Amino acid sequence: MTENLTRRSGPSSAQPLTDEDYRITAHNRRFSALYSRNAKAVIARGLRATKSSNWLIMVSGFFEPVLYLISMGVGLGALVGDVVGPGGEPISYAAYIAPALLAVSAMNGAVYDSTWNVFFKMNFAKLYQGMLYTSLGPLDVAIGEIFLALLRGAMYATGFTAVMGMMGLITTPWALLMVPASVLIAFGFASFGMGITSYMKTFQQMDWINFVMLPMFLFSATFYPLSVYPQGIQWFIQALPLWHGVELLRQISVGTFTSATAIHILYYLVMILIGMVLTTSRLRKLFLK
Amino acid sequence: MPNSLTRDYVISARNLTKHYGDFAAVDDISFDVPAGESFGLLGPNGAGKSTTMRMIGGVSQRTSGSLSIMGLDPEQHGPQVRAHLGVVPQQDNLDEELRVRDNLIVYGRYFGLPLSYLKPKADELLEFAQLTEKAKSKVDSLSGGMKRRLTIARSLINEPKILLLDEPTTGLDPQARHILWDRLFRLKESGVTLILTTHYMDEAEQLCDRLVVVDKGKIMAEGSPSQLIREHSTREVLELRFGSERNTTVAAELQGIGDRLEPLPDRVLIYTHDGEAALEQVASRGLHPITSLVRRSSLEDVFLRLTGRSLVD
Numbered sequence: 001m002t003e004n005l006t007r008r009s010g011p012s013s014a015q016p017l018t019d020e021d022y023r024i025t026a027h028n029r030r031f032s033a034l035y036s037r038n039a040k041a042v043i044a045r046g047l048r049a050t051k052s053s054n055w056l057i058m059v060s061g062f063f064e065p066v067l068y069l070i071s072m073g074v075g076l077g078a079l080v081g082d083v084v085g086p087g088g089e090p091i092s093y094a095a096y097i098a099p100a101l102l103a104v105s106a107m108n109g110a111v112y113d114s115t116w117n118v119f120f121k122m123n124f125a126k127l128y129q130g131m132l133y134t135s136l137g138p139l140d141v142a143i144g145e146i147f148l149a150l151l152r153g154a155m156y157a158t159g160f161t162a163v164m165g166m167m168g169l170i171t172t173p174w175a176l177l178m179v180p181a182s183v184l185i186a187f188g189f190a191s192f193g194m195g196i197t198s199y200m201k202t203f204q205q206m207d208w209i210n211f212v213m214l215p216m217f218l219f220s221a222t223f224y225p226l227s228v229y230p231q232g233i234q235w236f237i238q239a240l241p242l243w244h245g246v247e248l249l250r251q252i253s254v255g256t257f258t259s260a261t262a263i264h265i266l267y268y269l270v271m272i273l274i275g276m277v278l279t280t281s282r283l284r285k286l287f288l289k
Numbered sequence: 290m291p292n293s294l295t296r297d298y299v300i301s302a303r304n305l306t307k308h309y310g311d312f313a314a315v316d317d318i319s320f321d322v323p324a325g326e327s328f329g330l331l332g333p334n335g336a337g338k339s340t341t342m343r344m345i346g347g348v349s350q351r352t353s354g355s356l357s358i359m360g361l362d363p364e365q366h367g368p369q370v371r372a373h374l375g376v377v378p379q380q381d382n383l384d385e386e387l388r389v390r391d392n393l394i395v396y397g398r399y400f401g402l403p404l405s406y407l408k409p410k411a412d413e414l415l416e417f418a419q420l421t422e423k424a425k426s427k428v429d430s431l432s433g434g435m436k437r438r439l440t441i442a443r444s445l446i447n448e449p450k451i452l453l454l455d456e457p458t459t460g461l462d463p464q465a466r467h468i469l470w471d472r473l474f475r476l477k478e479s480g481v482t483l484i485l486t487t488h489y490m491d492e493a494e495q496l497c498d499r500l501v502v503v504d505k506g507k508i509m510a511e512g513s514p515s516q517l518i519r520e521h522s523t524r525e526v527l528e529l530r531f532g533s534e535r536n537t538t539v540a541a542e543l544q545g546i547g548d549r550l551e552p553l554p555d556r557v558l559i560y561t562h563d564g565e566a567a568l569e570q571v572a573s574r575g576l577h578p579i580t581s582l583v584r585r586s587s588l589e590d591v592f593l594r595l596t597g598r599s600l601v602d
């Protein structure tokens with residue numbers, strides 16, 4: 001990629017450029033217009049920026065599901081008592097909603113990073129504008145940003161799982177698998193979110209994203225089982241991605257695996273695939289106007 | 290590859306067009322830039338200069354026409370073309386979340402350059418931009434001029450062969466402008482091709498070997514600054530001010546003096562070979578301007594002639 005960048009000692013003491021310096025030959029790799037195999041530079045930039053300025057915002061993201069768990073799980077849970085767990089055994093209300101809250105937090109983090117954050121860096125901070133005037137292609141930027149979102153999601157999931165452990169809500173080592181499963185959920189939402197952001201032009205349109213997310217959070221069997229709904233609504237909820245994430249983590253948290261587990265995982269694998277195809281096809285619209 | 294046609298030019302644009310909806314930001318322009326030339330796009334805001342720059346960088350897709358940068362199409366080989374490009378955008382887009390020196394190093398990493406090269410290079414560029422003491426400062430603590438210099442230093446991190454400068458000195462004080470011009474001269478001496486947009490005629494006259502005057506997405510004229518002045522204006526210009534109310538009414542009484550008359554809201558311009566002689570004729574008609582000035586023609590006059598409007602609205 002940089003084979004022709006002959007190093008000179010500097011602008012002041014440079015050897016004058018010759019015709020030879022101006023000659024380059026084309027690569028014809030697949031995606032060479034969009035990708036320079038350098039997403040790691042975008043990732044390194046993100047880590048450095050986090051270290052120097054916005055680590056406080058990062059920490060605050062960790063507390064959100066923890067606060068929900070304490071207020072709803074412990075507070076409301078005192079009134080509710082035990083409920084029926086995924087395997088039919090009784091579990092505390094806190095243990096019932098904790099994996100759901102983890103799924104919600106994976107969704108929220110990934111959606112925020114791939115929509116609002118991308119929208120802001122694109123249109124206001126002009127960060128991508130600078131990046132895209134280098135050897136980086138839009139696919140490098142997209143891969144780098146999604147990776148950063150997933151890394152952050154993995155850190156939150158690890159922290160939340162540790163809190164669950166400290167609150168005595170973990171009874172099986174299987175529960176540790178909630179961390180990679182959270183990353184899978186985050187990947188599903190992040191890969192889609194960036195593609196959707198490419199259609200957004202204004203802040204008002206961005207607000208529609210919240211309009212979709214909030215009901216999904218409240219009604220995806222997060223706080224009570226799906227069986228309270230009539231059949232038609234159940235089907236509708238089951239078509240939405242968050243329900244699959246909630247059920248997947250809930251099953252993992254108690255180590256109960258059924259054929260439904262495979263369906264939940266498959267749902268996310270398909271979602272990631274479609275999301276990545278969508279995002280890649282929209283990269284020019286998103287980044288190259 | 291279109292190499293055979295465009296070998297002698299590092300940039301070759303043919304019928305380049307960019308539409309936003311119905312609006313033609315760039316309307317069928319063609320130009321060639323040989324290696325090492327300093328080439329300018331002169332025009333008012335909204336003329337399509339920045340859009341042209343963005344298409345050269347491969348970050349904006351053209352609607353039609355062809356474009357070749359060092360023999361490659363920037364839309365097909367964006368990353369590879371941009372490896373040899375340095376870009377100074379119209380608005381500074383420094384990374385506010387990183388410190389001054391890190392801005393250079395991280396930007397260099399985007400080109401895939403190794404740290405062993407970038408660390409000494411960053412220090413050298415900070416020296417070049419006179420920002421060595423600010424290496425560890427936050428970007429938002431820098432003055433406008435410092436940010437501009439840092440943006441320019443950043444554009445040099447990959448030792449570009451083509452440097453795109455979009456309004457490089459807008460918002461800089463006169464001293465900072467002259468420092469910057471000096472730096473650009475040195476780059477030009479080292480063989481770097483400069484592509485510059487500006488709406489300052491003095492900047493275009495100082496820096497450009499050759500330029501195109503653009504307006505409303507079209508090229509109005511092309512040539513060296515002196516050539517353009519010779520072809521589209523007279524040697525001297527007499528500027529007269531009669532007060533804002535009277536300028537246009539007096540214009541009628543000035544008919545016949547000089548080669549051409551240009552009444553503007555704030556002054557009347559008389560294009561002539563001999564400004565002093567024209568001024569005497571004005572006085573002999575019994576007209577007494579509040580102020581009068583004889584000066585040499587500039588690119589501003591060329592632009593006025595070609596478009597009927599001044600450069601800075």
